[in-house]
Amino acid sequence: xxxxxxxxxxxxxxxxxxxxxxxxxxxxxxxxxxxxxxxxxxxxxxxxxxxxxxxxxxxxxxx
Numbered sequence: 243x244x245x246x247x248x249x250x251x252x253x254x255x256x257x258x259x260x261x262x263x264x265x266x267x268x269x270x271x272x273x274x275x276x277x278x279x280x281x282x283x284x285x286x287x288x289x290x291x292x293x294x295x296x297x298x299x300x301x302x303x304x305x
Contacts (some may be wrong), residue, residue, distance in 0.1 A: 244250075
C-alpha cells in the first residue's frame with residue numbers, strides 16, 4: 243500500500259470516528275418524539291391550568 247493510500251485510510255477512519263461520536267452526542271441530547279405527549283395534550287396542560295379569565299373592557303361599560 244502506498245503512502246498516500248495509508249494517509250487516506252487514516253483520515254477516513256478519523257472522519258468516521260468523529261461522525262459516530264457526533265451522532266452519539268446528538269442522539270443523547272434529544273428525545274424520541276413518541277415519548278412526548280401529543281401537541282394537543284401539551285397545549286392543554288400548559289394553558290388550561292391557568293383559569294384566569296379576563297373580562298372584556300367593552301362589556302364593563304354600561305350604556
